[in-house]
Amino acid sequence: MDNLRSLLAALLLVCFGFGAGVLGDGDGEQFVYSGFAGANATLALDGTALVQPSGLLELTNGTAQLSSHAVHRTPLRLRRSPGDAVRSFSASFVFGIIPPYSDLSGHGIVFFVGKDNFSAALPSQYLGLLNSANNGNATNQIFGVELDTIQSTEFNDTNDNHVGIDVNSLKSVAAHSAGYYDDETGAFNELLLISGKAMQVWVDYESDSTQISVFLAPLKNGAKPSTPLVSAKSNLSKVLVEPAYAGFSSSTGTVRSRHYLLGWSFAMDGPAPPIDIGSLPKLPFVGAKPRSKVPDIVLPIATAAFVLGVVAVVILLVRRRSRYAEVREEWEVEFGPHRFTYKDLFRATEGFKNKTLLGFGGFGRVYKGALPKSKLEVAVKKVSHESRQGIKEFVAEVVTIGRLRHRNLVQLLGYCRRKGELLLVYDYMSNGSLDKYLYSGSKEKPALDWAQRFRIIKGVASGLLYIHEDFEQVIIHRDIKASNVLLDADMNGRLGDFGLARLYDHGADPQTCSPSAPSSSRWPAAGGPWSRP
Incomplete structure (x- = not known):
């Protein structure tokens, strides 16, 4: 039986090339996408999501104010039997974000497990996952890990370059600036999510301890760090219901970024299968152009000129009024x-x-x-x-x-x-x-x-x-x-x-009456030299 399963897995890998291998038995399920060529049969795509001929899964294509989703079609078997706790699971994926400017991007990507109904979800800060009305509701029954490149104050975001653990809400239960801890020195190395470079993420949920751990590292490192970037305890048995699916959501706002997935793996009750790094497609060679410095130069000058203009006008009005x-x-x-x-x-x-x-x-x-x-x-x-x-x-x-x-x-x-x-x-x-x-x-x-x-x-x-x-x-x-x-x-x-x-007054005696006006010794002459000298 084991030999038969291995043979089926090998056949699937051959059929899909860089695509998905889907393995499963009565004790657990797992799949791996080392590139997404031929994965349309196993992935449900909507919005701007599509698989490019190279095997690159493009979530957003640079269109403003849109969202997209890529969901593994096979529902997850979260519980062995009704009433049981949600089983442990692990996921790993490789992503890349190419922004239109080197220092400005448009929102990010969410890996999720849960319900796959996103008909009412909004783009921009809601990442195509939730909306203003249902954000924070227990009825969402969804767990996610967000890679967010915009700081949204309404969600108490740490900054505009963070990784967060979300449970039914985009207000993360835990978040940390993007980066990883070096295994040798323990030093924290910051990573820029919008660098245009491929990075790998690992997500682990331990059923017994209800511990959620998220790891991030550059793809070139090739290994999962020992220390998680961000972790939290949350009993997903109270959150997730079946049928549940695993997938990704992404969105843009006014800034038109491009979000890509290069590979993805998932497993129940065990570590996610390794992704074949050598088989992954390449990110587009479209460097993020430097944002124009003109606004940075012109805006302060224009502001200063406006302020000076207002001050000058006020001074002129005051001087004119005093004049x-x-x-x-x-x-x-x-x-x-x-x-x-x-x-x-x-x-x-x-x-x-x-x-x-x-x-x-x-x-x-x-x-x-x-x-x-x-x-x-x-x-x-x-x-x-x-x-x-x-x-x-x-x-x-x-x-x-x-x-x-x-x-x-x-x-x-x-x-x-x-x-x-x-x-x-x-x-x-x-x-x-x-x-x-x-x-x-x-x-x-x-x-x-x-x-x-x-x-x-x-x-x-x-x-x-x-x-x-x-x-x-x-x-x-x-x-x-x-x-x-x-x-x-x-x-x-x-x-x-x-x-x-x-x-x-007429009839008065000038010799006995007091004059009706003050003497000129106190006041200037009412007549005087009004002609040329």
């Missing part, structure tokens, strides 16, 4: 029509550059400008006000004088306030002050004839009559002189500089 910042208080609402924005005045005077400077006054500088919208030519006087005392009354006076409307008065158009600074806006008088013409006699400013002088005097008198009699309040100028009379483009005289002016 045009104004002081505004609730009581100024009633003076709204007489209030200019600092932004408009800044643009009108080209940023208060020296080329727009008209002259200096006792309290500040005067600049020529043109308002952005109306293009009206104005003179802008910048004066300081370091004390807040009386500012409300002073602005009220400015606005009051700003309501004066007479052809022989310089029009005070309005004001603007900044921190420590007050800006007064007037009509621009292109011909300057009268005193420059009275004694000049130059070509630029020829002396005035008597007709011009009489017209100017008459105009100033008309302006004085208006502020003394016709305005809503009595305004006493108190500083009539040639330098405070400005000449417009038509050489008409206009009275300006109301800095020493006092305001009274």
Whole structure:
């Protein structure tokens, strides 16, 4: 009988070439695939799995987000009789993973024993074995050893290069970084699962002790290490039910790796038969191309540039805001029509550059400008006000004088306030002050004839009559002189500089009444040198 069994085994090996030898008797079962040529009869394949002409079993072909399975068709006889414990078993297989990049792969391979219904299984981190709904359920009735190349935090993975023991769940009961312990020195040697090189795995389950041991080594070592890479105790009698099958599951995610099996052996109640290493097919000579360094270089630069850009924009906005910042208080609402924005005045005077400077006054500088919208030519006087005392009354006076409307008065158009600074806006008088013409006699400013002088005097008198009699309040100028009379483009005289002016109500006696505005000794002139010197 033993000779007959040996003869049958030999015939099967000849028939399948590098393929499978399936041996079995009443005491146990075993099979070995030293390459998979001709194994389609004994393997059930789905998904992207196929046997290449070379005898290489390709589980995934580089397609994204797909899974595949390769299952030995003959069910395992896990128990000798109903109610018995699951028998001991051993498996060995040779695999290779070729990633698209040298340092990045797409998930891995699971060797399993158990139910073979994967219709609801998902690819990516579920490795084509389970799904989000059934992961961890006792009804899965499956045991597996995962070779995982992606770290999935939801499964508490050790890292992205580990071997784990799974029982009904992808949260491994035990896991370890891929590698092996040297038999001579006991040192741990790390292995990279996605190196593109062939490696061999051994899986042993001892029924009496319920001990599960997993070993890993480079194929070139040719021997099983003495010390397991990872081990755990788990009573598979409470997990596995018949019919049960042995096989492999693999999947890809967004990264399109290729997963291969070169050989496989399995046995109940004994060590797995040795795989004929010399007969194994070769892995494809497709080296994993180095991942482009462009993202590694461009991304930090782009990120830094973006951050710098955001910072620059924030700084510019802050500077712009501070450049045009104004002081505004609730009581100024009633003076709204007489209030200019600092932004408009800044643009009108080209940023208060020296080329727009008209002259200096006792309290500040005067600049020529043109308002952005109306293009009206104005003179802008910048004066300081370091004390807040009386500012409300002073602005009220400015606005009051700003309501004066007479052809022989310089029009005070309005004001603007900044921190420590007050800006007064007037009509621009292109011909300057009268005193420059009275004694000049130059070509630029020829002396005035008597007709011009009489017209100017008459105009100033008309302006004085208006502020003394016709305005809503009595305004006493108190500083009539040639330098405070400005000449417009038509050489008409206009009275300006109301800095020493006092305001009274009509009918009041200026000799007995207190003025309604503060003295100019405390505040800058409401008029002033708004023309060219």
